[in-house]
Amino acid sequence: MLEIQSLAISVANKTIVEAIDLTINAGEIHVLMGPNGVGKSTLTRALLGDADYTIESGSLRLGGLDLLPLSIEQRAHQGLFVAFQHPVTIPGVSNLQFYKAMVNAHRQVQNLEPLDAIELLAQVKQAAQQSGLNEDFLYRGLNDGFSGGEKKRNELLQMLLLSPRIAVVDEIDSGLDVDALKIIGQGIRHLQQQGTGFLLITHYPHWLEYLTPDQVHILLAGRIVQSGGVELADQVANQGFQAFAA
Template identity: 50%
Template sequence: MLEIKNLHASIHDEPILKGLDLSINAGEVHAIMGPNGAGKSTLGHVLAGREGYDATEGSVTLDDRDLLKMDTAERASAGLFLGFQYPVEIPGVSNIQFLRAAYNAQRKARGEEELDAMAFLKHVRQHLDTVGMDKDMLHRGVNEGFSGGEKKRNEILQMLVLGPRMIILDETDSGLDIDALKTVAQGINTMRGPERAILLITHYQRLLDYVEPDRVHVLAEGRISKSGGPDLARELEAHGYAGIENSAA
């Protein structure tokens, strides 16, 4: 589903990714771990097409389509979703307005009929219990006044509502207490299935205790330096990144 070959990328002409290769098949959950500054968040932003994050070499395909030639909206319509490490607030725009605009924009891009307000509200409400959100939060500004845990649950709600094919979650577990972590993990596990793939970017093993990945990759010095099964995450939790960083240098 997602195929990355020899990806090089920079931020404001500063090289960050330096020949990254990664392949994720439909139905798989992969996790990327690594030290600060290794390029984990950069990878997510490059794949999503964020301005200022420039792919300078290599290729990325999603369902055999050239992802790097698409703008950000086209990537979203193609089924790519990025959950942010630090979700932003959008005062004056309610959650329900934001979600409906995003959902219908994607349906329109795919040539599908847009949902009216009542049909869309019904669609959203079926996911609220999964993320532990009250329906009143739908009418608040996007992330406005939300706690850290509420912002992360709101990201998962967006994911559930939009139903993307390729999900990238950038340190969604960051700053969560154990209850919020379990709720977020439940939402992620709800999306597991043969029709989509999930990439978890994380520092810690604890999310992977609830969302077991098929593969774990270590990103160091701008490229994948080691890959393995779920036991690799536990090894990193116990021993850290020092040896792997040295081998990647």
């Protein structure tokens, strides 16, 4: 579903990511691991369409559609979801207001009628329950004063509302305690069963108790140096990333 071929990315005229190849099919979970500064977040920003990140070469397709000419909003409407390590805070805009705008914007592109307040609230409450969030949370400002765990569960809630084709989750375990990590894992498995493909970006392998990836990729110095199964994450846990350095 998501096809990345020979993708090279630069920032401020400096090449950060070199010739990445990656294919994620519907319902697959891929994990991208690597230390700080190797290009993980750069890849995330480029997939999103951030104008500060230049695609030097290669291609990026979702369901066969070329994403490179598309804006951030257009990529989102095609079913690409990006969850950030530090999502933006918008004081004065409640979570519920944001969910309404988000869901109905997607429905408009799909030529569907907007959800009325009752339908929307029912869907939001169900997604909030799956995300381990109480109803009071819906009326707080978007990410305003949230803990790391609340931010991640809020991103999960949004994914559950949208059911994206591909979800890219940057630093899935950032700020999460064991209970929150378990909730995130359950939510990802639920979406996986519905056909969502995932690219989970992380430093650490301790989420493996809750998720079993189809593939693990090791990123060093802007290149995927090795791909394989869960055993690669175990190798990182035991030996660190230096085990994959040339």
